[in-house]
Amino acid sequence: ESRLGQIAVAATVLNRTQSPRYPDTIAGVVYQKVSGRYQYSPVADGRINLPPTGAHYEAAFQALAGLDPTSGATGFFNPDKAPNAWGKDRPPTVKIGNHQFHL
Secondary structure: OOHHHHHHHHHHHHHHOOOEEEEEOOOHHHOOOOOEEEEOOHHHHHHHHHOOOOOHHHHHHHOOOOOOOOOOOOOOEEOOOOOOOOOHOOOOEEOOOOEEEEE
16 A cells, blocks of 8 residues: 555554554554454464565554544455445545545
8 A cells, every 4th residue: 555555554553542442552453353353454364474664664653643644544444355344334534545444
């Protein structure tokens, strides 16, 4: 995804830590399982273990500094890859790149 998309994904993780519907830590959100399934595909398929790049760090730092291009979204999905995504019944906030963000 684009840099803005990466910041947006990081922001949704942080937004989840502030919501009573999700764990209250970053690790808790990232590694959360619902019905036995991880919530993030990079965790499920192991991509989370690849070394981060400088761009990944920068996106995370910008989100930690308060940049949230999602307007408070707590989730996202790619409509082309997940046509029956859980988030489709949630209020949308913005589409960035291939991902639809939602509350």
